Amino acid sequence: MGLYTNWTDYVVNYVKENGEAAFWSEYSAIEKEIYTKILANHSAEIKGTVKALASEYNTDAIFFMGFLDGINESVETTLDLESIEEDSNIELKINFENLYFNMLDAKADYLYGLPQWEAIFSKEKRKEIQKQWRDSKMVVNENKVGRNDSCPCGSGKKYKKCCGK
Numbered sequence: 523m524g525l526y527t528n529w530t531d532y533v534v535n536y537v538k539e540n541g542e543a544a545f546w547s548e549y550s551a552i553e554k555e556i557y558t559k560i561l562a563n564h565s566a567e568i569k570g571t572v573k574a575l576a577s578e579y580n581t582d583a584i585f586f587m588g589f590l591d592g593i594n595e596s597v598e599t600t601l602d603l604e605s606i607e608e609d610s611n612i613e614l615k616i617n618f619e620n621l622y623f624n625m626l627d628a629k630a631d632y633l634y635g636l637p638q639w640e641a642i643f644s645k646e647k648r649k650e651i652q653k654q655w656r657d658s659k660m661v662v663n664e665n666k667v668g669r670n671d672s673c674p675c676g677s678g679k680k681y682k683k684c685c686g687k
Contacts, residue, residue: 525587526603529584533545552589555579557638561636561639562641570611571608572586572609587603590612593616598616622639623655
């Protein structure tokens with residue numbers, strides 16, 4: 523059984539026994555500690571076996587697998603999570619802009635609010651990424667309905683006499 527399967531099974535069982543809030547409380551503390559170390563030393567290479575990296579970041583291999591699951595969209599070469607075992611060698615080249623964007627998307631304020639980001643991006647750059655994130659969530663209707671056009675609801679009436687009232 524792969525490490526990723528162990529991770530997902532662990533999460534399901536933990537949530538069943540202790541609740542989702544308890545899981546996120548425990549996991550977010552571990553995740554915050556890992557990201558604090560990574561961001562503080564952001565120019566260092568992150569490579570080695572899963573077991574060695576988990577030990578370096580003061581966690582076990584299963585929780586480190588959860589971290590890898592979370593950061594996988596923010597690395598330059600995504601990992602095949604299903605094939606990773608404790609003795610698998612991995613190398614993480616983190617795209618920090620994607621990472622910050624994805625932390626915003628996950629609403630992980632305990633991560634994107636870390637003071638270590640100040641050494642990586644200026645306040646202006648972080649605001650720019652936040653603006654890009656907000657813009658990506660905004661839906662803009664390209665098809666503007668005129669007052670005298672047929673109503674898009676399909677009633678056959680003019681828009682001004684139907685939904686535009």
